[in-house]
Amino acid sequence: MAVIQWFPGHMAKALRQIREQMPLVDIVFELVDARVPYSSQNPEVALAAGNKPRLLIMTKTDLADRERLAEWLQFFKEKGQPVLALDSRQHNVAKLVTAKSKEILHDKMAEEAAKGLKKRPIRAMCVGVPNVGKSTLLNHLVKKNVAVTGNRPGVTTGQQWLRSSADLELLDTPGVLWHKFASAKQGQMLALSGAIKDSLYPKDDVALFALRYLREHQPEKLQERYRLSDADLAEEVTDPDLLLTITQKMGFRDDYDRASERLIFDLRKGKLGPITMEVPADLNAEGINE
Numbered sequence: 001m002a003v004i005q006w007f008p009g010h011m012a013k014a015l016r017q018i019r020e021q022m023p024l025v026d027i028v029f030e031l032v033d034a035r036v037p038y039s040s041q042n043p044e045v046a047l048a049a050g051n052k053p054r055l056l057i058m059t060k061t062d063l064a065d066r067e068r069l070a071e072w073l074q075f076f077k078e079k080g081q082p083v084l085a086l087d088s089r090q091h092n093v094a095k096l097v098t099a100k101s102k103e104i105l106h107d108k109m110a111e112e113a114a115k116g117l118k119k120r121p122i123r124a125m126c127v128g129v130p131n132v133g134k135s136t137l138l139n140h141l142v143k144k145n146v147a148v149t150g151n152r153p154g155v156t157t158g159q160q161w162l163r164s165s166a167d168l169e170l171l172d173t174p175g176v177l178w179h180k181f182a183s184a185k186q187g188q189m190l191a192l193s194g195a196i197k198d199s200l201y202p203k204d205d206v207a208l209f210a211l212r213y214l215r216e217h218q219p220e221k222l223q224e225r226y227r228l229s230d231a232d233l234a235e236e237v238t239d240p241d242l243l244l245t246i247t248q249k250m251g252f253r254d255d256y257d258r259a260s261e262r263l264i265f266d267l268r269k270g271k272l273g274p275i276t277m278e279v280p281a282d283l284n285a286e287g288i289n290e
Helices: 011-024 042-050 065-079 094-102 106-114 134-142 184-193 204-215 219-226 240-251 256-268 279-284
Strands: 027-033 052-057 084-086 122-128 158-165 170-171
Touching: 011 106, 011 122, 027 042, 027 094, 027 134, 042 052, 042 204, 052 065, 052 094, 052 219, 065 279, 084 094, 094 106, 094 122, 094 158, 094 170, 106 184, 122 134, 122 256, 134 158, 134 170, 184 204, 184 256, 204 240, 204 256, 240 256
Parallel strands: 027 052, 027 122, 052 084, 122 170
Antiparallel strands: 158 170
């Protein structure tokens, strides 16, 4: 399994700016991909936030498995981590996020009111890995296209303040990763989700990672999407051989690089159905102490 890592200079700069701006905000909105809720959490965000309240916002829930989404929501709640699961396009996003922020910051705002301070908007910093859907969420929070969106990492390149309502102001920040992923698997997860530039990793390696997961957990999705037989998925068939079979089914002859790219994009776009590739139990199984 290839080791994937991506931390260019502009991300180091963005992290430094996040640390510098942190004293100006009341709360941090950390967006994570609902398909990879653990792998898409940036440990640098928690370090930068310190004691600052954080609201975890799970995005792309329309592409995630509903049962596993419920498991993650319960997991975070048991850890005392405030969390929302959102389809960023739903009409009441701004209402949900504002209400949750007021709930989290109730004591702080009440203390300011008791001191006679003028009521003011909550100031929130929005952070997340690249391509997590941050700009899409922000556009729906402010109800107009103020943040550039795109189905690729690196679209947002600088910080900007945005007003959602009289009750909420938002600091948009570029998508950032961190210096070293916890494992090679985490890098593969991030590559599959679209958080890493597609030109920076071998497509066939990531496609094989996806195939291994789907064969073990949801083989019926592979069968339905790529018209595979039970024999194609037999235990003795290797993952590379299965990839070649899928390549031929796609009409790409032996161009497995092209088929690998198609498989990755199919998974990202939900063409294999809703998929969540992590569950809380994985953390214990892999010896991760959360």
